Amino acid sequence: MTEKILKILKSIIKENVDMGVSASEKLGFGHYSSNVAFKLAKIQGRSPLKVANELAEKINDSYSPIRANRRMGDSEVIFEKVEAAVPGFINFWLKPEEFQKELPVILKNKDKYGKNNNLKGQKILVDYTDPNPFKEFHIGHLMSNAIGESLCRIFEWNGAKVVRVCYQGDVGLHVAKTIWGILQDINPVRSRPAEGGATVTLGRPASNGVNSFPKDSAKLSEKIAYIGRAYVLGSQRYEDNKCAAEEIKDINKKVFDGSDKDINNLYKKGKKWSLEHFDEVYEKLGTKFDHFILESSVISDGEKIVREFLKKGIFEESEGAVIFKGEKYGLHTRVFISSQGLPTYETKDIGLAKKKMGLEKGLTSSLVVTANEQNAYFQVVFKALKFIFPEYAKISKHIGHGMMRFASGKMSSRSGNIITAESLMEEIEKLVEAKIAEQKLTEKEKKEIKDVVSIGAIKYSILRQAIGGDIIFDFEKSISFEGDSGPYLQYAYTRAKSILEKAKAEKVKPLLKVMTSDVSEVETMLCRFSEIVERSGKEQAPHYIATYLIELARVFNAYYAKVKIVDVKDKYSPYKVVLTSAFMQVMKNGLEILGIKVPERM
C-alpha cells in the first residue's frame, strides 16, 4: 500500500526528498499519511500546510473519484479522498477495494504471504542459543534461542539464506568445576569443606559411601539435574575454597590434555548426557541447527592463530599471559592465553571465526546472539579479529539481548540462583493444563495445546519487547494469558477457526463476490503485514511483529464481538468468512516468524 502511494507521490514531486509514508494510527488521519510536505516546504522555503494543500489537490485531480474521471480511467482511482491537515500532513483515505483486493492474495499465497526479496542473495550466519555442556540449559539460553530463531526467520522472510549455528562449550573451567563436583560425590575422600560457603548436596545424601552418580539406565532429566548440582558445588568451592580452586584448575588442565583416565570417562559421559538433553530442548523449541560447533574443535586453531599474531605484534605478552591491549582502541585488555598456558574463551572465539568462515561459502553477514553483558567482550574480540581476518570481521556483528531478571536479582548458574529452561517450561505447562482441564478435548489435543501454548507464552514474553532490554520475568504475569501475550494471539486464531467450522456446517461458502461497501480495521491491518515484515528485517527487530500481531488480534476480536460473521441470511456473510480466513493466515504467518505455532483448538 505504501508503495502505491509512494509511486503516486514520486510522479508528482520532482524534488529528491524523503517521502515518509506510513500507516496512520487513527482513521481521523486517514489510512496512511505522509510528511513530505514538511521536507518539501523546507527546500522551497514555504509553509508546510500550503505545500500539503497543493499536493493533496494535485493527487485528488488524478486519483480520487471526485475529479479522476476527467483525466484517467477508473483503474487509477485508488483513493476515497486525500486531505491536507494541520500542521502539514497529507492524509490518504483509500477506497475499500484497495484493501479488499489483498484478501485473495493472502489466501493464494498462504504460508508464504508476507515474504519479500529485500535480502535476496544474502547469506546470513546466525550463531545463537549456545548452551554449555556440563551446565544447565537456563533461561538465558532460552532468550538467545527465541531471539536468534526469530531473527533467522525474519531474514528468511526477507529473502535471505540463513545458516543456523550453535556453539557449545564442551571445554573450559565450567567443565572442571562440574567434574570436581562429581568427584566430591563419588570420592568423598577428596572432599573439601566450605570456608564460609553454603553447603550443597549432590543428589540424595550419600549414605555409607554410596554415591548418587546416575546409572546409565537413569532418566536423562536425573542425569542433567545431577550435573547441574555438581556445577553449583564446584563453582561455590572455586570461589570460597582456595584448595578446591587449585584442584579445579588442575582438573581443567587434565581435561584439556586428556591425561587422566577417570576424568576422561566422566567427561565423556557428562558431555553425552548434556548434548542429548540439548537436542531434546531444541526439538521442543522448534529450532533446527545447520551446524553444531564444539568449543573443543576450535581451540587448537585459535591458539595457533593467536601465537602467530603474537609474533606479528597484534598480541602482547604480559605477566606470563598473552593479551590484547584494547586500550589502544578505547577498549579494555583481555587475556587470550592465560599465564597457565591455557587458551581462554577469547582465543576460542578466534578459532570459531575461522571455523565459521570455512563452513559456508559466500557469507555476507555473521551474527552472534548472546546476553548483553558480553557486549564489551565482543568489541575487544572483534577488534582483534579485524587484524586477523579483516574481511570476516567486517561482516561480523554481535547482538546483545537483555537479561532475564527476577525479583530475587540476577540469575546466575554459578551461584545456583537459576531457573532452568526446563523448570520454567514445566511450570507454565502446568498452568496451561489447569486452564484446559475442563474443556471438552481429547488427550491428544490437550497435549498439543499444552506444548504449543506454553512455548508460545514464553517466546512471546521474550519477543514482545525490543532486543537488548532486560526482561523482568514475573511468573504470575507471564503465566497469565490475558492481554499482551502469546496465548491471546493463539486464542484469537482458534476462535476464528471455529467460525470457519461453523460456516462449513451452515453451508456458508467463502466468496469474494459481494463485498461490503466499507472496510473494517481488520482489512486495513491485514494490509500492513508485509510492511511490518520488511521493517523487522531492516531493523533486525522481532518485536515489531509481536506488536503488530497484538493489534491485529485486538482488531479482529473487536470485529468478532461486534459483527455476526456466519449468517445465512446475510449476503455479506461469505465475504466475512473470507476475511476471517485471511486473518487466520496472517496471524499464523506472523506467529511463524516469531517461532510460535498455532494450535487448532484451545
Added chain:
RNA sequence: CUUCCCGUAGUUCAAUGGAUAGAACGACUCCCUUCUAAGGAGUAGAUCGAGGUCCGAUUCCUCGCGGGAAGACCA
C-alpha cells in the same frame, strides 16, 4: 574510578525527528437465551530534571540526578 547501556501511566512494554504519546496488567463501570468470556465496550492515569539544535524532540547534543552492565587470566 573509567567506559557502555537505560530512565515513558501504580506496574510491564510500544512509538522510521512529526499530529491528540499507543497497548497490556492492576483499579473502577458495563456486556454471555448471539460463531470458544483465555473475549468485548468504557472511565481514570505517563515522557527523571535543566539547558541547547530544529518549523517541530519521548527520539538528536551537553550537564545533572537515578538504575544496570562491563572493566587481565570463567564467559
